[in-house]
Amino acid sequence: MENIKVxxxxxxxxxxxxxxxxxxxxxxxxKIKIPFYPVPMTMQTFVVLFMGVTFGWKVGTATIVVYLFExxxxxxxxxxxxxxxxxxVYFIGPTMGYLIGFLFATFLAGxxxxxxxxxxxxxxxxxxxxxxxxxxxxxxxxLIGWDKPIIELGLTPFLLAELFKISLLTILTKKLIKFRxxx
Numbered sequence: 001m002e003n004i005k006v007x008x009x010x011x012x013x014x015x016x017x018x019x020x021x022x023x024x025x026x027x028x029x030x031k032i033k034i035p036f037y038p039v040p041m042t043m044q045t046f047v048v049l050f051m052g053v054t055f056g057w058k059v060g061t062a063t064i065v066v067y068l069f070e071x072x073x074x075x076x077x078x079x080x081x082x083x084x085x086x087x088x089v090y091f092i093g094p095t096m097g098y099l100i101g102f103l104f105a106t107f108l109a110g111x112x113x114x115x116x117x118x119x120x121x122x123x124x125x126x127x128x129x130x131x132x133x134x135x136x137x138x139x140x141x142x143l144i145g146w147d148k149p150i151i152e153l154g155l156t157p158f159l160l161a162e163l164f165k166i167s168l169l170t171i172l173t174k175k176l177i178k179f180r181x182x183x
Contacts (some may be wrong), residue, residue, distance in 0.1 A: 015059060022051050022063035027077035041158055042079045045129055046165040048102045052109025052128065053169065054176045055183055060106040061160060068099060082166060097139025101132035115177065122170040129162055 029043040050142055051060040067077060072091050078099070089179075091099065098103040108128040133155050140154045 007165055014183075015062075018055060018059055019063045019066050022055065022060070023067040023077070026051070026067045027070070027075075030077060030079040033079050041161055043059055043165075044079065044102070045105070045132055045162060046169060048106050048132070049109045049125055049128055049166070049169055050176070052106040052111075053173050054179050055110065056180050057107045057110030059183055060110045061103060064102045064106050068103075071099075081161070087180075094140060094143060095136075096143075098132055098136035100139070101135035104135070118170060121173050122166065125166045125173075129166060133158075158163045 006055045012174075026044060026047050029047040032043045034041040044057050048064065054060075055063060068091075069083070071078045071086075072088050074087040076086055078086075078090060078095065080095070084090060108131060109125060112124045112128070130171065137150055137154050140150045141148075144153075
């Protein structure tokens, strides 16, 4: 029993506030969008990686879990909600693979050593965001069929914007990592 780690109430409250504010930030980033079919372009991938880098893998991943449950339980936090539906029905639509990829991308962005040089940081963030697109393309293929141009629908339109977002985050990473000691 002595090995059980007790987290002080103050820290629990702080973590809960960070997670809730992070999920709010992610919901806001979902509403900043450029419409594409079948998946809109949003600022979510930037915020997902931002949370991994800034919050670390534990708090960042917890934030994504809370965000996903908010959307599944009907809060209009996803891109395209409420106008295209809410809840589980919306969640299992074309964007589900990307949303699941958020979990893994946040984990990787928070877990990977980002205290190296700027080039390694850039490639680590590219790897992290690639996981989002891997799951997104995989789900699109399952949902709409592998005979459709899923790469052209679910990846190609987003590449230039992702390059910009990752470049910006790469430049900011060294400063953002400093926030981890306050979390």
